[in-house]
Amino acid sequence: STQTIAFIGLGNMGGPMAINLARAGLTVQAFDLDAAACARVAEHGARIADSARAAAEGADVVISMLPASRHVEGLFLGNGHEPGLLAALPAGTLLIDCSTIAPASAQKLAAAGQAGGIAVLDAPVSGGTAGAAGGTLTFMVGGTADDLARAEPILRRMGQNLFHAGGAGAGQSAKLCNNMLLGILMVGTSEALSLGQSLGLDPAVLAGIMKVSSGGNWVLEKYNPVPGVMETAPAARGYSGGFGTDLMLKDLGLALEAAIASRSPVPLGGLAESLYAAHSRAGNGGLDFSSIIGLLQARGG
Numbered sequence: 001s002t003q004t005i006a007f008i009g010l011g012n013m014g015g016p017m018a019i020n021l022a023r024a025g026l027t028v029q030a031f032d033l034d035a036a037a038c039a040r041v042a043e044h045g046a047r048i049a050d051s052a053r054a055a056a057e058g059a060d061v062v063i064s065m066l067p068a069s070r071h072v073e074g075l076f077l078g079n080g081h082e083p084g085l086l087a088a089l090p091a092g093t094l095l096i097d098c099s100t101i102a103p104a105s106a107q108k109l110a111a112a113g114q115a116g117g118i119a120v121l122d123a124p125v126s127g128g129t130a131g132a133a134g135g136t137l138t139f140m141v142g143g144t145a146d147d148l149a150r151a152e153p154i155l156r157r158m159g160q161n162l163f164h165a166g167g168a169g170a171g172q173s174a175k176l177c178n179n180m181l182l183g184i185l186m187v188g189t190s191e192a193l194s195l196g197q198s199l200g201l202d203p204a205v206l207a208g209i210m211k212v213s214s215g216g217n218w219v220l221e222k223y224n225p226v227p228g229v230m231e232t233a234p235a236a237r238g239y240s241g242g243f244g245t246d247l248m249l250k251d252l253g254l255a256l257e258a259a260i261a262s263r264s265p266v267p268l269g270g271l272a273e274s275l276y277a278a279h280s281r282a283g284n285g286g287l288d289f290s291s292i293i294g295l296l297q298a299r300g301g
């Protein structure tokens with residue numbers, strides 16, 4: 001039987017993910033607070049609901065792709081004034097949260113789900129907006145193996161790599177480690193490219209050299225921060241779309257919280273967090289995180 005999927009949160013990532021499910025022939029009932037985000041998804045065959053609750057009506061699976069812990073907790077667990085959506089879901093519903101949030105929030109959601117007979121998975125993703133559009137995301141999943149087996153056919157419509165990281169919250173733990181590394185790599189790669197420019201090197205030539213040398217990494221391969229080097233990267237469109245600086249800052253904050261709680265030294269993660277905070281303070285929070293290179297580049301030629 002065809003499954004009905006509620007999809008809540010249709011931003012830079014959720015939009016293309018929901019579109020891939022609709023294109024695969026699944027019934028998608030979608031909702032976002034932003035009407036423009038809804039309209040983009042409606043063009044590709046998803047039904048737009050006028051509330052999260054309406055989207056979840058009759059759904060076997062509920063997927064969320066929201067900015068941060070507070071949005072996910074607010075939606076599913078309520079905010080003191082209103083009850084959360086979780087309480088309205090029938091037992092047996094599968095809830096897959098793909099947002100990047102605190103492991104503790106994911107565990108709280110899983111525990112609340114268990115009390116109501118709702119299966120909950122944390123399934124944060126990596127791969128950027130290009131991965132979301134291309135259906136090539138990596139999913140890192142926390143929860144039970146049985147629930148993951150149930151989710152797998154749906155996740156495979158949106159992603160290529162699927163990992164069971166461990167129990168509830170483990171997907172988020174894996175994600176915050178990965179994104180701390182990504183935040184550091186973006187700063188380090190930006191430094192190297194800026195230094196090269198100061199030395200008179202063409203950034204495209206330097207990127208080509210480093211990509212196949214010992215400095216090679218994902219930023220050089222898929223996400224070059226220098227405008228004009230890579231047509232598919234946010235740098236080529238004024239750092240619009242992509243992965244917002246404030247979202248990276250949130251993820252580095254999650255990594256630092258986890259590091260403090262586990263007494264793990266993360267000196268470069270801490271430094272990266274401060275650099276993105278300064279970049280955000282300077283008014284760049286809404287720009288893609290690769291715009292951090294602007295903090296390091298010599299200006300005025």
Ligand code: NAD
Pocket residue numbers: 008009010011012013014031032033034037052065066067068071075098099100101125126127128129242243244247251
């Ligand atoms: P985004 O800001 O583009 O989209 C978030 C959407 O959620 C917005 O459209 C907003 O209107 C909507 N929203 C917020 N609260 C809502 C609510 N209560 N009900 C319905 N809709 C609501 O963010 P994004 O880039 O799509 O990222 C989403 C999540 O995925 C974040 O946790 C982010 O850290 C993570 N992530 C992003 C990327 C990326 O490259 N952009 C990659 C991997 C993971």
